[in-house]
Amino acid sequence: MGAQAVAAYEQVDPVPGGSSLGEVRVVQPLVMLHAGALGRLRLSAMLDLEGQTIPDGELAPGNWGEGFVDRRHPHTYLHELVLAAEDLLGARDGPARVSLSVGKGFAPFGTDDPMVRPFIRYPVNHHLAQILERAVAIAALRTGRLTVEAGLFNGDEPEHPDQWPRLGRFGDSWSGRITAAPLPGASAEVSYAHVHSPEHRSGAGTDQAKWSVAGRWDRTIRGHTVYGLLEWARTSEAEGFFVFHSLLAEGAWSTGPHRLQYRFERTERPEEERITKFRLLRPDLENSILGTTRWTTHTLGYQVRALTAGPVAVDPVFEIAYAGVAQVGGGLIDVRQLYGRSHVWSLTLAVRVSAGMTMHRMGRYGAAEEEAGAMNAHHGMNAHHGMMP
C-alpha cells in the first residue's frame, strides 16, 4: 500500500479576466494498493480523492478537459482498478510474456500520467497525451526488449469525479502501443488511438485520432539519477477538421536529496464556449469551436527530500512557470481580451507527503508493467532515491 497528498499554494497571473489568483489546495491525494494472487494475478488500485479536495479543479494555466479550462479537472475517485493475468502462456511462448488486463484505468496510449512524473503542475497536453479512467481490456506481449499492447475501451471521458465509464460504450474505442527498451530505464514508444466521441457521453460527438511518439530516459549517470522525456503528440478530431499538436521535453537531475527539473512544452488547445471563467459548456450543442491557442510554457522546479521518518517522506517543492499564449489560425478567440495580455506566470509552493510503496507507472499493466523495484527518484510518490541499475 501507499499514500500521498500534496499541499500546494498556487498563484497564477493572470487568470481569465485579467486578474491574478492564488489558492491553497490539497492536490493528488491518493491511496494505492497493489496485490497479487495465484502467482499470475496482479491487482492495481488507486483511489483519488480530488473530488473532495479540488471539486472546482486546480489552477493550471492552459490546462483543459472534462469541462474545465485553465484549471485541471479533479480525477474520478476510482482512478485505477485493473486486474492483470500475467504470463498466460507460461513456458509455451518461451521467454515471452503475454497478459490480459481488465478494469478501469488507462488505455495503452501515450506517455505516463503526469502524476508520476517530476512536476506537481500538469502539462497542457494531458488530454492529447493520455487516455485515462476508462473501462479497459488490454492484451500485452513482452518479448525481449519489445512490448506490444492493444486495448479496447469506452470513448467517453468522465464529467465529474463520481462518474463511471459508460459500459454500453465499451469497445467503441481502441488503441495500441509499441515500446522498445534497449536499456533498462531507456525506452522509445509509439502509440495510436481511435477515440469515439470523448466529449459527448451519449456518443453523438466527433471522433478523435491520436498519435503519440515518445522517448524516455530514467537512469543513473555518474551517481546521479537523470530523467528525461521527449514527447510529440497529435490529436485530429472531426475527420481532420481540427488538429492539435504538442511537443514536450522535460528533464530532472538529482543529487543527494535535491532535484532540479525543467520542462518545455508547446501545445495547442481548442477554445470553446466558457460558461464561467474556468468551465466549458457541456454537453456540446454543435461541432464548432471558437479557435485554437498555442501555449508555449517553460517550467522550472526544485524539490528536496526534507524528511524521512520510517515509511513517511516529506518533500517541499517549488515550481515557477512562464507561458506565452498565441492564437493559431482564425476564429473569435482573442487572447489579450481573455487574459489581458499574452503571457501567464504561475508559481507553486508545495509540500508532498508520501508513505508506503512507490507509485508505479500508471497505464501499463501486465506484461507492460515495469518490473518490481524499477522505480526511481523521479516518480512523484515516496521517492526514496532508488536507482536504476
Place this chain on the structure above:
Amino acid sequence: MKPTRSTWLVAAALLGLAAGCGGDGGGVGPRSAGSFSVVSGGNNVPDRFSSDLWVKGSWAYTGTWGRAPRNGLRGDAVKIWSLDASGAPTLADSIMTPGVYNVSDVQASDDGSVLVFSTEGGTNAGLYVYSLSDPRAPTFLDSALVADGIHTATVADLDGHRYVFAARNPKSPALLVYDITAPASIALVATVPIPPAYGIHDTYVRDGLAFVFAWNTGVIIYDVGDGRRGGSPANPVEISRLLTADDNVPGGPSVHNGWWFHNPARNESRYLFIGQEGAGVVGAESSGDLHVVDVFDIEHPKEVAFFHLDGAGTHNFWVDESRQILYMAYYNGGVVALDVSGQLLGNLSNRLIAQIKPGGDDDTYTWGVQLANGSLYAIDMLSGLWQLKVP
C-alpha cells in the same frame, strides 16, 4: 443500410433518365448566373457579434451572440433598425436582456404585433415576448426562463392561436410548444423530448406540420394540426423521420435548419430544404451542405439532391418562392443564391446563381438572410446588417 452519397447520385441519375432525360417535370430550366450587390449597411454592429434577424415592414430586429465576448460584451442585445424608403438600415435602439449570452433567434409575428426572441447562456436564458405596438420601442410582455436555454423559436399561427415552437438545448433537449395567444401570459402546452444527439436546433412550421431539425437524429416531422394523425400543438404526433446523408462532412448529418418549399410554378410542396451544420471555427471556417428531401409522400421522405460549396457550410435559409430562389447564409461563404425551380435531383452545383461575401474575405461569417421589401437582408456575425440587391 444508410445510403451513401454515391448511392444517391446513381439513384438520382436513374430517376432523371426515367423522368425523360433530365426533364424538369414542368418547371423551368436552370437560370443563368447573376450577381448580388451591396445596397447599404454593413460594419454597423462593432460592439458585439451578431446573430439572427427579422425584418417586418420598415423595421428590422437583429440578435447578438456572445459565446465569445466581443469588446468584453456578450450577446445580450436585440438591435432595432429603422429602414428608410430605400430599405437602408439605421440603428435606432436596442432591447437589452441582462444575464444572457446569446440572442439565438428573432422573429416577429405575421401580423406584426409581437416580437419573439430566444436566448441562451446565463441566468435569464429562455423565451421573450415583446409588444410591437411601437416597433421602434418594443415593450416587454412576458418571458419563460429555460435553464439550458432555447436555441431557436418559431412563431406560427394555427387554428386561431399563436404558438412558439422552441428548441430547448441539452442536457434534456426537447421541442417546447408555447401558446402566446395572450402574449403577456406565455403558456407551455407541450414538451416533446428529442434524442440528445445533440438535440434540436430549429423548427419550421407550416400547414399544420412541424419539421424538427434534430442534428444527428435527422429531421422529424410532426402533425401539429395537419389532421392526418390527430396531432395538435399541444399534442404533436410524429409522422415520419429521416436522417440525411453526412456527405463526409465532419460531424455527421448535423441536421440544423430547414424550409418546406411551396412552389407556386408547379403548384406543389414537394421539397424540404435542410441545412447541415458541420464542424466549424466560428468566424473563420465552416462546413456542411444543403440537402433536398422529397416530402411528397410525407410518411416516407427521401433525400433526392444536395448542394456543396467548397470551403464553407450552410446556416439559415430564406426562399423566394415566387421566383424559386433559395437564399442561404453560408457563414464564411457569405450568401448564396440557388435556383430551385423545377425538379431537383442529384448534385445541384449547376444551380448556383450568385454568391457574395458582404464583409469581404476576412470579415464575413453570415448567420441569416431574409427577403423583404424587394431586398435581401443579411446578418453577418462579424460585419453586421447588410441590404443586398438580389440577382
